[in-house]
Amino acid sequence: MKLIVAAVIERSDRRILIGQRRREDTSPLKWEFPGGKIEEGETPEVALARELHEELSVTLEKCAEMARARYKYPTMSEELEIRFYAASIKESKITPNEFEQIAWALPKELGDYDFLAANSQLLGQLATGRLRPSEILERATNAALNGKTP
16 A cells, blocks of 8 residues: 655635646646655655655645545556645745646635545545634644643
């Protein structure tokens, strides 16, 4: 099984950052949340920070796991386990180094984008408000301040 991390970054206006894969990538022009493969010896959080720096030239400020999904694409031999993290970044300027383009979309607008199939379950939870990244981060921060697990 291949482990993948993905950041769900929500601004104060509730818009969520998404990126469109490049034309020459696998699954060209599909939309996704920024992130990627966990390398040997990395924790998911370290991998997420590395991927965000590589893909967007940003620094991960904090993160909290919010969902997991398993998916096997017909063209791949391995099943993927994707760990989605509610995340915040330090910078307001984002450089889409690894994307065709990026967009900030409201949760209810996410269904208007052609996302990778592995994201479908999370998209529904975000669109209906069952998962709210900013609230998950706030709970995790408060729990850490109080010495508890979220």
